[in-house]
Amino acid sequence: MRSHRIWVTAATVVAGLTGVLLFQGVTGQPSADAGPDAKSGPVKADSRTSALKMDTDGRGASLARRDTEPFSMLGVTWTDPAARVTGTVEARTRAAGSGKWSNWLKLDGDSGLGESSAGRGGTEPAWVGPSDGVEVRVKAGGTTSSRLPAGLRLDMIDPGNGGAGSGSVSTAMEPAAVAAFAAFAAETLAPQTESASPAPDDTTSAPASPTPTATATATAEPTDVPSDPPSTSTSPPESTTPSETSSPSASASPTPTATVPTPPPSTAPRPPITSRAGWSADESISPETPEYLPGGKIKAVVVHHTAESNTYTCAEAPAVVRGVYTYHVKQLGWKDIGYNFLVDKCGTVYEGRKGGVDLPVLGAHAYGFNTETTGISVLGTYTDAAPTTAAMTSVARIAAWKLGQYGVSPTGTATLTAGAAGQNLAGQTWAQGAQRTLPAIHGHRDGYNTLCPGTAFYNQLGTIRSWASGPVTGLTVKSVTGGGVSGTTHYTKAGITVGWSASTPSALISKYELLVDGTVAATAAGSATSAKATLAAGTHKVAVRAVHQSGKTATSAAATVVAETTAPAFTTKPSLALRTGTVNTTAVPLTLSWKASDSAALKEVRLTAPVAKTYGPTVTSAAHTAKSGVATAWSMTAYDQAGNTAAASVSGTPVILQETSAVRSGTWTSRSSTSYLGGKSYSSTAKNASLTWTFTGRSAAWAVSRASTSGQAYVYVDGVKAATVDLRSSTTKYRDAIWTKTWSTSAKHTVRIVVVGTSGRPTVTTDGLVYLK
Known part of the structure; x- marks a missing residue:
């Protein structure tokens, strides 16, 4: 069957930019789930720098406490993008308004080598909130001969207002942004003329854009080589997708492509994603054409944290994303934000590097393994505390969706080919072209010498894999209401409400099914925690089956439920007898006796008059008193576990x-x-x-x-x-x-x-x- 592709012309895109930009990717899809925040226009961020003063021995550097123009994010950068700071980098800031100085914040000493076009090296950026004062200190680690890299400076970013929660930004795009995006559209969305003669595989493809070449030559040690250096070959990539177990050449990395691939369907649903327009990205600062994975296939997901403070509010998250974007592009010289997706602590997902969220966009997030992976970063630092359940749920949902497009199991492994020599946090080293087998969802530290995504977050990756892959875990029937329970057996007349819980978040669950004797009796949404059913008389096995978004199912242990409508009986009618004790005219001691039984399970016997008392199923008598000379009726009701009842009474007059x-x-x-x-x-x-x-x-x-x-x-x-x-x-x-x-x-x-x-x-x-x- 011939496949067809619809191309959007640059003129169409430019015309669309006169209104609200909802451009989701090069496939031309508006972001249907961008939400109200998509009404904001692009927001220009302001960035400033201050040089650090180097100590005479080259092992320390500092920036004295000073006043600054307002900023909310900072990082420390240096001249050589291949260099690293192995010591400590610390900063503290003064909160705008209150004037209170923060504690010293330790910055992650290496943001990771993003791409060959990088202009500087730097720490991870840190969100510090609105600030108007700053102080920085840097100390080299290692031996006394170790020196800090040259050109140390503090980079401060004011991400501006706009995006979710502000509504204060004009919806009109700035002329520079329109022009930049028009250039991007003209190159990326060029019309495709379909060939009259189909290719041998009966498919057509867009003409490839010129293959980018390396713009810099690495001079540092192998572990400091820019990640995934592109090949100098001008040959287009192979038209077929290589298998994960193939053995590419060890002498050259796969070449990224600007050809827009066709987005494949996924086995998992797409989660809601806030578009770049939704977080008010200033497209004018990164007009480069998006590049795509050379094999056209995502083999693995790399999980990151942004190594910032966790004190940001969810309303501030779009500004945090803009800050990271500005830092990557303006301060480090990357083409675009490095991550493919970002997630805040409330679980909101943000589109990262442009090119289409449903496409295998080449990011700049995983040193040496960018050409076969997609990157997801959670805003915040997670060394000691794991991300919120909401954030982890969103990571699992994105990972399942992206891997599901390429038939990769989230709990499986992927064989990746290193685009450059490298070393990870565990001390493992490899050469360029070496193949490494890693989990399909793994942490940045598995492929690069970094603490990312933080130890507490890294320890939760097994949970994320389980959530993404299915089936639902921790599924348990918590309650069966509609009657009573005796031991492990539940009783009802007919109707029951079954409650359950699961450890897998509801966002990853398609539906629940209430099973009665193995047959579906009711269906509920994945967010539900209970369902109702009506049972025929008899003994039944009731269970809950959860259907994961992957289609995998999990079934809880079954509960035994007896449905019956036979009322209990008073086998010995209630009777009264005088008993020993102190006699008063208002309180003559007597004993009330009875005996009740049920064909299934007696629950209790209640005395309803002249006083209210409840007795267990094995109790057959109770001591009471009655007023002398007054006829008193003693009324009793027997209840079985199903809720069926029987009544009896006796009257007596003490004289x-x-x-x-x-x-x-x-x-x-x-x-x-x-x-x-x-x-x-x-x-x-x-x-x-x-x-x-x-x-x-x-x-x-x-x-x-x-x-x-x-x-x-x-x-x-x-x-x-x-x-x-x-x-x-x-x-x-x-x-x-x-x-x-x-x-x-x-x-x-x-x-x-x-x-x-x-x-x-x-x-x-x-x-x-x-x-x-």
């Missing part, structure tokens, strides 16, 4: 029979005290003296007064001796229900109390009889 209502025999003496029921009681020491009460009820209790001299009594029920009760007590007690008797049904009964006449302590004092009707 106090005073001692005066008894039939007496023998000698009894009346006693008065507020401690007695009704204020009075009967006492006897006469053997066989008795009191008899007759009543109709289902439970009875004899109330007495007790002391250390109290004696014994016989209790007869319906003419039959039922018990011998000893009233003796080490402590004095009144209104004590000392003996009780309960029957299964209410009936007429007689209770008779007979004094035993116990030797030495014959006294029996009775306070009445209580019965329950």
Whole structure:
């Protein structure tokens, strides 16, 4: 099949520049996800320099504390782009407005060799926020013979206002920017005349722009050679994409190409990206034509940090990006910003080097390996603290999208060919043309002697690979609501809501599926944390399946859920019985008893009246009190784990029979005290003296007064001796229900109390009889 390419003419682009520039890349795509910030026009940054004073021994340099025009970013640069500072570079600044001086900020001593056109070497730039004063000190490391490079100076950048969060910049492009971009468009977007005869592979391609040649010759040690020096050959690159395992020549690096490739589709979705217009890039400072990877294929992603302060706000992030852009271009002499993508701590992604975010743009970020990689840099320094989850999520999303365009697994490896001799932080060295096998997502330190992307960030690269590749990790069912749970089994009548969590960020998850017995019962978005389903009666296995954006799936451990609608039952109806304890007219002690069960799992039994109490599934009785002379209903509800219920109740009236209502025999003496029921009681020491009460009820209790001299009594029920009760007590007690008797049904009964006449302590004092009707 013939492939076709649509070309945008320079005139079209220039005409479009009279309005808001939303040019996303040379494919002519406007940035649909640039957001409101894309309405800002380009912002010119202001840069200034101050030379550092070198010590006489060449091992130190400084810039005395001084006032400056406002700036927000700084770096220290030197004349030879191939040189390095192996010692310490420190600066501190005075905050504009407050006048407070910062602590000394240590700058990363090497920004990395970006490209052969570099005019100077330098540290990584550092964002210091609005400042109007500065002080710098530099100290060489190594042996006493080590000297600092010549031409040390402080570079200060004011990135200007504009971009996200400001809205203060005119939407009209400056004439210089229009002219620069027109030149870029004329060279890059030249019309393509399709050949009448297809090429052997039945595809057409744009004519290649002249191959750039080296503009400088490296003179330093092999580790200081500019990265990926271009070949001096004028031959166009091969038309086919070389495999990762091929063995290119060790004597020459692949030649970058200005030919605009066709953007391949990706296996992963494209994340939102703020365009260069969105962060108000001043295109006039980098009018060069974009170059593309010579093989047309990204084999790996190199992860960086910008080694700046982490104190910037997310509203300031576009200005930080402009500062990095200005530093790379104006201060170091690079063609454009070095990184392909930048990410702030809130997870916003910014288009870096121009040429099209969906294309394999040649960056200047990874010494010796630019021609086969794309670079992602997170704004900030991450030596001790890892980036935010939002930032790491965006890195994973970009990496998955870019590698997905070329069939590279984020958890795989890539065989890269070194464009120059080099050394990494681990001390490994290699020659130009050597092949190195590195993770498809790796840190800058793996291919260059730098701390980048910071140890804490580097230690998180395994997590980023996992997030980018899939499947979803840490997927766990957290809850099943709609009923109860007993042990590990959940119960419901029918409807359930299943909640879950995962360690993979939701932005990398396409969807969730709720599985019931292996079948999809509900589908939810990747940002969801719960879903609902209705179950048929029976026992089910419920799980959650997460679909990663790569298509890979992960399934949680299954939960057992029983759906049932059978109500529980009171196998023993609630009943009341008097119990021992202190009797009051407002609080007669009694026991409420019941027994409930369920065909699946009983959850609890609730007493709803006359008071509210909840009892566990194995509890069958509880102590309560009731007011004498008042009929009271005791209402209960049994609940099973599914939420089915059953109700039952019982009523009872406690009645106090005073001692005066008894039939007496023998000698009894009346006693008065507020401690007695009704204020009075009967006492006897006469053997066989008795009191008899007759009543109709289902439970009875004899109330007495007790002391250390109290004696014994016989209790007869319906003419039959039922018990011998000893009233003796080490402590004095009144209104004590000392003996009780309960029957299964209410009936007429007689209770008779007979004094035993116990030797030495014959006294029996009775306070009445209580019965329950």
